[in-house]
Structure formats: C-alpha cells, structure tokens
Amino acid sequence: MRIQNEIVGERFNRFSDMVDLDRLAAQEYTPEVIVAISESIARHRQNTAMAPLDTEGAKELAAQARTGSYGIAQLIMDAMEVTQNG
Numbered sequence: 001m002r003i004q005n006e007i008v009g010e011r012f013n014r015f016s017d018m019v020d021l022d023r024l025a026a027q028e029y030t031p032e033v034i035v036a037i038s039e040s041i042a043r044h045r046q047n048t049a050m051a052p053l054d055t056e057g058a059k060e061l062a063a064q065a066r067t068g069s070y071g072i073a074q075l076i077m078d079a080m081e082v083t084q085n086g
Helices: 023-029 031-044 055-067 072-085
Strands: none
Touching: 023 055, 031 055, 055 072
C-alpha cells in the first residue's frame, strides 16, 4: 500500500513507482502502429515473402495481446506467418 498511486490519470505515467505494462501496451500499440510494424518486418525479411497485416487483423491482434502471454512482437510475427502460409 505504501507505493500505491493515489492519483490515477488518463495517460500512462512512466515515472510512477509501479507501472501497468498492459495499460502501456494498450496505449502504445494501436492498430495503426501494429500495421506499421508489420510493414517494416515485411520489408526487412528479404529471404521470405511476408505480407503485412491489414487494419482488421491488427485490431484482432491488439485485442489478443491484452489477454495473452505472448509479447506484441511475437504475435505480429506469428500472424504474418499464418497470413503467408494460409
């Protein structure tokens, strides 16, 4: 209780004693950011043809990231491999 935040704001506070990483991920990893990350990965993966995610796929991925045990980067890679193979 000693390090509990007494004031909670709308924006994520990176300087608080305790941080909620799920809240940070929800704020930072918007579907637009997820699409941009997947486009960057697709450009840099020269040995395999990987298609970037679309906005709908990114929305589903953002929702899945809040409840799963994998990080967002791994979820993006997995989703891009499924898109490529499927």
